[in-house]
Amino acid sequence: MKDKVLVSPAPHLHDSGSIPKVMWNVVLALVPALIAAVYFWGFNALLLTLLGGVSAVFTEALIQKLRKVPISVSDGSAFLTGILLSYNIHANAPWWLPVVGAAFAIAIGKQVFGGLGNNPVNPALLGRAFLLASWPTLMTDGWIAPKGGALSGITNLNLIHSNLQAVSSKAHALVTGATPLNIAQSLRDSTFVNSLTADAGTNMDLANRIFTGITDGSTLQNLFWGNIGGCIGEVSVFALLIGAAWLLWKNIIEWRIPLFYLGTVAVLTFFFGAIPGSGFSLSIPIFHLFSGGLMLGAFFMATDYSTTPMTRKGRIIFGIGCGVLTVVIRFVGGYPEGVSYSILLMNVFTPLIDALTIPKAFGKVKK
Amino acid sequence: MSYKSFPGGVHPRDHKQFSAAAPVEEIPHPARVVIHLSQHIGSPSTPIVKVGDEVKTGQLIAEASGFVSIPQHASISGKISKIDRFYHPTGIKQVAIEITSDDKDEWVQLVDEADFMNLSPSEMKERVAAAGICGMGGAGFPTVVKLSPPEDKPIDTVILNGVECEPYLTADYRLMLERGEDIIQGLKLIMKMVNARRGVIGIEANKPDAIELMQGLCANDPALEVVPLKLKYPQGAEKQLIYAATKRKVPNAGGLPSAVGVVVQNVATAVAIYEAIRYRKPLIERVISVTGRIVKNPKNLKARIGTPYSELVDFCGGLTEPAGKYISGGPMMGFAIPNLEAPVAKGSSGLVVFDTREAHDLEEKDCLRCARCVDVCPMDLMPSLLAMNVKAKKLEMAARLGLNDCIKCGSCAYVCPAHIRLVQWIETGKVRWAEAQRNPK
Structure with missing residues (x-):
């Protein structure tokens, strides 16, 4: 009998996972958020998303050709970076913004370090930081309200005052023309709050009313379903949670980073989130969890393999670190939102965290 | 019922349905057996017979060569026909004693x-x-x-x-x-x-x-x-x-x-x-599972030590498709062997035959740092980090990270989406580190 059999080292079984499977599953998990974006803002959201993905794939293929290494774009990792980048842009942005951003993310964020697995910081977030630094107005102006909703998520202005426009045009402009986190940031500005008081008279705490408006149950519902303004990918908490559940169930992401990230934000915002004059309320941490890019960041960015710690303890530290930084930036920083910079900063600490948290071998004897 | 366990580990499909229902069947003793001198951890047994000697079933043919060693016994009666290098269940050739049967199966006296x-x-x-x-x-x-x-x-x-x-x-x-x-x-x-x-x-x-x-x-x-x-x-x-x-x-x-x-x-x-x-019965037979999707009738066989694997497969009715891989032992830690010449040894718990599709050879990619290997390692090691250090010839670092604590269970390589041969790298590291320890520069 002639045997033509494979002789290879154990184990001879494999769970059939692969890099393409991982990456395309993450892409799949991002689809619900995209559907929500198209529902609220129309097909421009889809177009911008695809442009980011295609630009990333094209850039990666071009660089790999120049580097004379195998072209690996079919593994889905470049496409994933591209659409994650687009998810950080609002649906009203010019078409070339995601194209340039994704190209930068792949070229400078990933390929210069040697490609997949070797990049120190999240490429998509680096691309976003690059766009924000280069075209700040394009990135932060021109938000559009969702179809049938309000930019602020406050669909019932009566919550604040039945005739807000008449009481304070400034307040009215704020709650109709800004995203929830922008409103929250404005309410931390004492000059602005004083001007509201001047408008409304001392016997009406307008700041507190607006704050109640953005943390009201109906507003929180809008935040959850996505009936608010924001970036393409961050709009619907509900859609993001569907994708996150898929990834957790498929064992593609691990629970520690998202849990500790979101948990830290929840705890800190509960204790420090109230504006002066209003008390503790569970609606404040819920508001912070549901708004901005936190859900997108916690489940899809802070779980990026290459740029986050490998040790279990390290992942807990990473999650807590992201949470603390996010809250610090939201409460005392110059930006209304801090998710992406928090993750980028913690990415930089990843090698240090890993080195300090190497687990003890099973049965380690104390010396 | 409450079930106990350990941290880490993986959940491969158990595939036990092929042979689980098959009662142990005794395979007729073969025309020749090959008794290896190294069927155990420790020093090889020392032969006390020479070619041409007649032996009975159960007769001592090789003595233990020290404390960490064992004796070997004839598993059939017949004549010593060769003492030479034969295929071993680990896939390489090692010294063994071949006995040609006299078809009598005449035993030494038991009590x-x-x-x-x-x-x-x-x-x-x-x-x-x-x-x-x-x-x-x-x-x-x-x-x-x-x-x-x-x-x-x-x-x-x-x-x-x-x-x-x-x-x-x-x-x-x-x-x-x-x-x-x-x-x-x-x-x-x-x-x-x-x-x-x-x-x-x-x-x-x-x-x-x-x-x-x-x-x-x-x-x-x-x-x-x-x-x-x-x-x-x-x-x-x-x-x-x-x-x-x-x-x-x-x-x-x-x-x-x-x-x-x-x-x-x-x-x-x-x-x-x-x-x-x-x-006072010497260990001359054991139960071994002969199984796999393409084994015609998967069985649990009581076989004499030294029975060639090929006879086991024949006894199970042969294969229904060309084999892609022969595994001596289980599929997680067993050895892929080049042919079925190797014989049953005292530690042979299974012979698993894979078809050509089950026998995959996956290309190694760069580590993604996904940390799945870290999550499944039952010894709380960081397999990818160990492999990386071995690749970079940083053996001392690898040793400090617990190189020698690896039990080579293969859980890490089982889950690695980049298909890195983590166990092989770690085993390579162990060998190189042991060499470096013996011959310090």
């Missing part, structure tokens, strides 16, 4: 010791040593060494390993169903030899009938207990089994179970111990 339970522990150990028994779960450590722990390490618990966590294999399972009483006898004998007061049988959750049967057999002896274990690989690894059953952690860096007062023996070894003490 039936009526009062075997009351022999002195030292007499018992002598009989175990003389029977040439080594661990039959795969690693093949000389059994008498395990039964002689250092005097300053009192043993309170004997654990019988009936876990059989390797996918496909069903030999221990069938043995528990069919020879439960002999296993219990073996367990009691081991407890006497090491002076332990507690006997535990660990069985994985996917063998509920074996759990129930063994529980029934333990019912009237308060010293004995069945510990049902979660279905998780590598539940049967020694340190993981000890932890699941007793919550004790065997010290790393070369620590032995005796350090935590435990002796572990495989259930098949327990039967061999029982037969050696009661009948």
